[in-house]
Amino acid sequence: MSPWILPILILLPLLGAALVVLSHAARARSIAFGITLGAAAMGVGALASFDWSQAGAFQGEVGVPWVPALGLSLSLGVDSIALLLVALTLLLGPICVAASATAITERVKTYYAWLLVLQAAMTGVFCARDLALFYVFFEFTLIPMYVLISLYGSTNRKRAATKFFLYTFTGSIIALAGLLYVVWVNASAPYGSGEWTFDIATLQATSVQMSAQQQGWVMLAMLLGFAVKVPLFPVHTWLPLAHTEAPTAGSVILAGVLLKLGTYGIYRFVLGLTPEGVMEHAHALAVLSIIGIVYAGLICWVQRDVKKLVAYSSVSHLGFCVLGMLALNSVGVAGSVMYMINHGLSTGALFLLIGMIYERYHTRDMEELGGLARKMPVWSTFMVFFAMASVGLPGLNGFVSEVMCLIGAFQDNTVAQEPFVGATPGRLGPWYAAVAGTGMIVAAMYLLYMLGKVVWGQLREPADHHPHPRLPTDLNAREIAILSPIALLCLAIGLFPAPMLRAIEQPVNDTVQWVWKHAPSAAQYAERDMQRASTSIARGEGDR
């Protein structure tokens, strides 16, 4: 993989943003579309040139000293997981531009410029191999998003934007403190390298040597940043508001990529820097994610605002994602990584669909609007399809990740022994999977409730409805072209997940092994649980 690709992927949208600002407003959209399409094409090139046999190694690496005194450097590089997330970002780029064609008619230059900046920042987050650089990109995503929500959102946009900004900013400041602590430990403590550096690999080697207590605190700090972003219960309340008020493209990016910054952060830094901490606290965090799954799912069920319903469903879905990660075994973590991609696709598509309806009816209230199947058959078909992807129907993408997260969570850390031929250690256990699994039922409840209202039933339209001047009753070719690639991907991932699983297998295995290797207590947990298992076998025999 050429070292030029990643810097270009970040710089190209920035360049595009500059072009948009300098050009005429009428051409802003075409420029933005061309740039994002070009970036997507480059993304395909990156996928093609990536050496998948070395999927766990960071490729396309570049490093330019930045502030040498502090050890900062502009270093980029991706493993297969980061690359897939970059690919997701690049895919959603042109889609978001295309989806804004008729929705954004004022201040278009500002809009597309910030959209492009946002894409650059998001790409940067996944590519960064320097902690400081990561953090800069991570924080920088806030500003474009803030602008997009506060200028182009609906009625309550100011409040939503401010809340989004302050909430996530506060979280990430604390995360910064945690990250800086690791840097400081590395620079000063006996087991560190003794010099200031923000290189993630170096910091990992140091961080794992911290005591369990230290790791716990660092993890807590990092989690406050990442969990807000995910969002994990109970720090999720910014999300329904922001999602609901954001313009369609904003919601798509928010659900598709921005939330994944949180889970990616957990994957990269919480598992990477504080294995002992996560091993120790996995249960508590898993409980939080399970609460999120069920709690947010039930809240979805009583929404009237269809966009809010989908927004809350993100909280519920991302709970599965975090749960899989906390299983700390390959199946769970791989499922979690797949979840990041799949949720981006299916929930992104749901927001697009809702946006298309909102453009035509200017309402998201399911009491005013419904029964669109007869009037908009194409839209309805897509809606049912993506709702099913979201509900986790096997054969579509959502199932792949959901079932793997649950299977991962199901495994407790009983160590392989006869007759437990299949046992693979994990940090959680059957009960976690069982309770989280009720989320599958709840998901069916709220998504079918939504379909029942919006798609099926008698046609309901707002009283003052008149047709959109520029849009046909049902979807036009542009809108179908936006949705089709996502639908095809959902189907492809659902039916042929193995190539993707093979692609992420190596880094996932490395991470899982890293965690178990560097959590000294892991052996103790395993031993304790093995004793428990053998006593239960003995008890089983004793019964007779």
Place this chain on the structure above:
Amino acid sequence: MHNLAGPLSQVASSADVGVPAQGPAWASLIVFLPLLACALCGVCAIVPAMRRTKLPAWITVALLGVSFVLTVLLYQDVSAGEHAKTVLVTSWEWFHLSWGDAPGQQFVASFGFYIDSLTVLWMLFVTGLATLIALYASEYMSHDVGLGYCRFFAAFSLFVFSMACLVMGDNLLLLYLGWEGVGLCSYLLIGYFYNEAGAVAAAKKAFIMNRIGDLGLALGIMLTFWHFGTIQYAELFPLVAPYVEALKAGDIGQIPLVVQAIPLLLMVGAFGKSAQLPLYVWLPDAMWGPTPVSALIHAATMVTAGVYLIARTYPLFAVSELALPIVAWVGTLTALLSATIAMAQFDIKRIMAYSTVSQLGYMFAGLGFLTSTGAAFHVFTHAFFKASLFLCCGAVMHGFAGQLDLRRLSGVSFMKGWGIVGIAMLIGCLNLAGFPLTAGFFSKDMILAEAFVTPGPGYALAGWILLVTAGLTAYYTFRVFFRVFVGPQHAEPGDEVHAHDGHDAHFHPHAPGWAINSVLAILAVASILAAGTYFIEKEQHGWVGKMVHGSTAAEIVVGEGEHAVRAAAFRHDLVGEHAIHGESHEPAGDHATPEEAGGSSIAHGSFLGMDPHAVMYYVSSLFGIAGILTAAYLHGPRGLFGLFIGSRTEAATSRADALVPALGPLVQWARHKWYVDELYDFLIVKPLWVLSHIFHLIDQLLIDGLVDLMGRLPSIGGRSIRPSQSGVLHGYAVGMASGLAFLLLLVWLLTL
């Protein structure tokens, strides 16, 4: 006297042979042709010229027909030779993740097919009936030619694809794909008439109820993976084999509790999909779907998926002490409960729906009574006669503008053009009622006999309940027949007059056309012929028995000849004793009663002191005929067609009306389905709904409120320290200096 040993035990031991061979690659076409049909129906929906024709129907019929022919070829391929073969056909790698080289350190599920005789048995009637019913639907759905027609046949084909994945999948996860896939198609088809609020609600209910079951299935799959490290049948069954051996040796202590828990979870899925207690309530509501859908999905195929699941994983169920007794009792109680409801309903389609639930109960009971053969046989016969019963109801509904109330229809058989419907209905009813020598009689009988043969927790009582239920079944079946199909001619149109003809108030019933009639005729013949399969391969309990015995669903048998005992963990004491002593017993005489037969006495229960196998034919005939006579007396018309004991002269009234007050509230309760729906609503749905609203409030007020409060803290704090913002310059300077000093101190301390 049935011979339990011989072929059974041979097959059981030959099932342990190593990895199955590769099968013919074309077998996967059986699965993918329906998918192709679905895609082509989608194309029809897009192309306007194709949308306006019946093309989707013909595409579906043709491709499903090819699928059926291929299944027949596959049957010949698999059943050629002494024993049925098991072959694998792999299409592609579906899931693959490995994290080590040791066994169990990978998560694999292929998109491949595991084909043994059980698979073929199921696929034969799935593809065969699907083809026929698609043909029927081509006429039945003809009012909807257009987008709806495309949608119908696309979902129909997708259903067959999903069902094929469910049945043919070579691992539990692919079974799960089919499992949820049929659920989706069921959802789409129940809600086909989406303008009706009832249809939408019924579709939603079906999907969610099924999801509850699916969770159990999913957890069962996870537990399987956790324990065995694989979910591929070809690897899984050899791993289960040692437990089966332990069971045969009577050494049940060898079987870990984890393994015993797997079937407890799997069965939850089976209860959901096959509409058993407590998850049965969705099936009657599923009748909102077009009738061909009810016939195929909600009577013949999808709802038997639960039976298939248990049959497929029968070794796992057998080694669990609790699983099969629970299955048996759930089946028994479901059979009774839904039969009582069916007796009090007026909507003939709903009566058929409840009877499906009830018959599924028999199948589950059969599995629990250790006769997977009986269960599979009942699935097989039921598929034909219940499909034909539904299609007859559909023909009536189609002809009389949606009329299904048995009080508003009478003497349909005698109307012009309705002869075939009437005869097909009669054959179906006789089968369902278990009239002697019909297919339904033989299959039901096999289950009933085993209830008394197999000693299990309360199995004799369960047997009596099922016998009584058989009588009730005969009653409610012929209640429909006597009311609707014979007697004075009378017909009121249903409420679909407008939808059909455009110009309202002008109702003329139209008799079914060639498609409906020919399908009904074929099904009627098939349901008669299904009885014949009982006499092929008699020593293996019929052709279906042979198919079952060549598969993983075979009963596990210990001992030989008269001493043969069907082994299961819940009777491990017997099995253990038998395994030790069985060989030494003297062979008992052919005509010896169980009590005299020594060794067999522990194996065989009795029916009022007689051998159940010998007398059950007569006993169940007695109950069946009693039911029919009761129906004839209460609902039959005057004369020959009321068996000379009926007296009904009008459509709406019968002798049964006089009984209603006498039975008091019972009738009302049964008519209201024992208020189970209301109970669920009160106990589960409403509380959950309230809870959700509470959560929503908590989220908005408490959690978000706290956040907002914290957000305001800085400004509150700002207000309280406002005096410090005095605007006096030296104040700021002091502040800055002290801040800097603090920072320096901090850095110095930290870098110390």
